[in-house]
Amino acid sequence: MANAETAGFQFNHTMVRVKDPQVSVKFYTEVLGMTLLSHYKFESFTLYFLAYDHSGGKMTPQALKDSRFAREGVLELTHNHGTESDASFAGYASGNTDPGKGFGHIAITVPDVAAACARFERLGVPFKKKLTDGSMKDIAFILDPDGYWIEVVPPKLMLGPDDV
Amino acid sequence: MANAETAGFQFNHTMVRVKDPQVSVKFYTEVLGMTLLSHYKFESFTLYFLAYDHSGGKMTPQALKDSRFAREGVLELTHNHGTESDASFAGYASGNTDPGKGFGHIAITVPDVAAACARFERLGVPFKKKLTDGSMKDIAFILDPDGYWIEVVPPKLMLGPDDV
Numbered sequence: 001m002a003n004a005e006t007a008g009f010q011f012n013h014t015m016v017r018v019k020d021p022q023v024s025v026k027f028y029t030e031v032l033g034m035t036l037l038s039h040y041k042f043e044s045f046t047l048y049f050l051a052y053d054h055s056g057g058k059m060t061p062q063a064l065k066d067s068r069f070a071r072e073g074v075l076e077l078t079h080n081h082g083t084e085s086d087a088s089f090a091g092y093a094s095g096n097t098d099p100g101k102g103f104g105h106i107a108i109t110v111p112d113v114a115a116a117c118a119r120f121e122r123l124g125v126p127f128k129k130k131l132t133d134g135s136m137k138d139i140a141f142i143l144d145p146d147g148y149w150i151e152v153v154p155p156k157l158m159l160g161p162d163d164v
Numbered sequence: 165m166a167n168a169e170t171a172g173f174q175f176n177h178t179m180v181r182v183k184d185p186q187v188s189v190k191f192y193t194e195v196l197g198m199t200l201l202s203h204y205k206f207e208s209f210t211l212y213f214l215a216y217d218h219s220g221g222k223m224t225p226q227a228l229k230d231s232r233f234a235r236e237g238v239l240e241l242t243h244n245h246g247t248e249s250d251a252s253f254a255g256y257a258s259g260n261t262d263p264g265k266g267f268g269h270i271a272i273t274v275p276d277v278a279a280a281c282a283r284f285e286r287l288g289v290p291f292k293k294k295l296t297d298g299s300m301k302d303i304a305f306i307l308d309p310d311g312y313w314i315e316v317v318p319p320k321l322m323l324g325p326d327d328v
Contacts, residue, residue, distance in 0.1 A: 006197025008275040011237040015268035033170025070319040073175040073236030092266035100264020102256035104179035111172040155234035159204040
């Protein structure tokens with residue numbers, strides 16, 4: 001519950017590690033439609049901040065960058081330099097299987113789930129759950145380049161018959 | 165980049181599993197100031213949806229619930245029934261150590277990081293990184309009840325001297 005001490009708090013970002021930022025930034029911008037707000041290179045790693053630009057492209061690059069810690073819905077990708085070309089790198093855990101279970105997924109709300117999924121199929125995106133799989137026919141799960149689960153949901157979704 | 169096919173997409177939520185929802189929902193509402201938008205019980209698990217209510221408490225319970233898949237900045241907690249009282253349950257992985265490295269953290273933007281951290285200390289919240297630890301003196305990391313890392317950041321943060 002909001003109170004005077006937490007007024008102004010925002011759920012700013014979620015961070016996941018990625019093997020190859022060229023692949024991942026391309027996926028999140030071109031397939032999912034996010035915008036790269038900024039990136040910053042440290043000695044051994046680089047951070048990429050992405051989010052949906054709800055201004056319809058009207059924000060300047062500086063305004064996009066300034067928004068990275070001042071809004072909700074930001075995805076931070078951490079690239080530890082070298083993983084992209086390290087043949088011995090086993091990849092990151094999705095968080096959905098033992099050992100390492102904890103994190104589950106991120107979710108993208110889309111106006112038309114069927115249209116979005118048809119486009120993902122056309123683009124060759126792997127699915128964890130197609131709309132026709134399982135009992136929930138209104139949601140799908142796709143996989144990002146590292147195997148993280150991404151739920152695709154409609155803005156209005158009933159979780160069950162008594163979820164009114 | 166936004167295009168006609170991804171217009172209206174939103175980064176809706178991030179899901180993590182929690183051992184005991186009584187403890188976790190209390191933490192995210194009372195300590196971090198989120199609002200429980202809705203919860204829904206399935207046979208073997210229950211989902212809790214939380215987010216910051218930026219309306220200042222003006223939204224009705226139904227409006228809060230209706231917003232759960234139609235906004236950004238939502239946190240979904242999944243409780244697999246029984247973990248809260250299962251002495252053999254080893255706990256969930258934070259995603260920050262092997263095996264299971266992948267997911268990193270969520271981040272909360274706060275208007276005054278020093279004041280927020282002083283309050284977290286007063287409330288007995290464990291820290292992964294206090295403001296005085298390490299080289300970045302403007303950010304802290306606290307731990308949620310399951311040990312997930314939560315970064316505490318100011319709305320304006322420079323990542324390094326050349327991050328202008």
